[in-house]
Amino acid sequence: MESSGKLSVMGESEVPARQDDESYAEYAYRVLCDELIVLDIKPGEPLNDDLISRRLGVGRTPIREAMKRLESDHLVVAYPRRGTFAAGVDITDLAEISEIRQLLEPAASARAARMASDRTRQELRELAREVRQLLADHLAQRDLMRLDMRVHRSIYRATGSRHLEDVLIRCDNLATRIWSLVLEKLPPVSEHIAQHVELLEYIADGEAEAAADLTAKHVTDFENLIRGVL
Structure with missing residues (x-):
């Protein structure tokens, strides 16, 4: 499912709308990056592709692209066979x-x-x-x-x-x-x-x-x- 440009809601949490000039991967990166920076996603918390995909209204491929970029930014850590987690704050x-x-x-x-x-x-x-x-x-x-x-x-x-x-x-x-x-x-x-x-x-x-x-x-x-x- 792709984004309609409206706010997506999971529980009480709202996420910003996708901008017209943003790709879905850029949108996912922007939202997740902000949540990781301000610790809305806590250090050590797992990041599940399916849950994030449903929350943002974005397909799993853009989510994976965003995750790779976040990993290069040292904001998430990926472990083989374990998954991806928010990086710790040292x-x-x-x-x-x-x-x-x-x-x-x-x-x-x-x-x-x-x-x-x-x-x-x-x-x-x-x-x-x-x-x-x-x-x-x-x-x-x-x-x-x-x-x-x-x-x-x-x-x-x-x-x-x-x-x-x-x-x-x-x-x-x-x-x-x-x-x-x-x-x-x-x-x-x-x-x-x-x-x-x-x-x-x-x-x-x-x-x-x-x-x-x-x-x-x-x-x-x-x-x-x-x-x-x-």
Whole structure:
């Protein structure tokens, strides 16, 4: 059975609709990736092709394609004759992930500041205004986390480098899984998210050095935030 584009429901859980420009495999990947990142699918939980196929309204072949991609992202682990399971979250990975992000994220922000098109710069300015408005609404912690992910992905895309974007999304996904694991222990993270307003404006204005410096601070602040509750 293929997706109708409407919300599919299993129990009380709703899943987002498939976008018109998404293949079924891309749709399955997007939904499962999000659920794995925010730990709606718990570490170590088995992922059953048939159940997922029925829940998403997508055939098993696209599900298997999505699973292979998720495995390459280190979000699931496949064991012969046992099945596929959500990957564990190892807090000790935080230092290595942060080191990689410290090297690449400032470079990505600087590249975006140099390379972004006029249209992309306008989109980043609009996103900065939206972030400012959303922060005034006192969002819940999980909504703030999703907003952080959205901003990071917008910056990665603005680099114009598919390879850099792919690497950074993978690292950010793993970092956000750690964030999800300790989310309830964290103090309000609105100030951390608020750094994005200035960062987006720096990039939109072509201020590469300022964008890189603020990004480095943002990554360091994130690591310190997590370590503060471990």
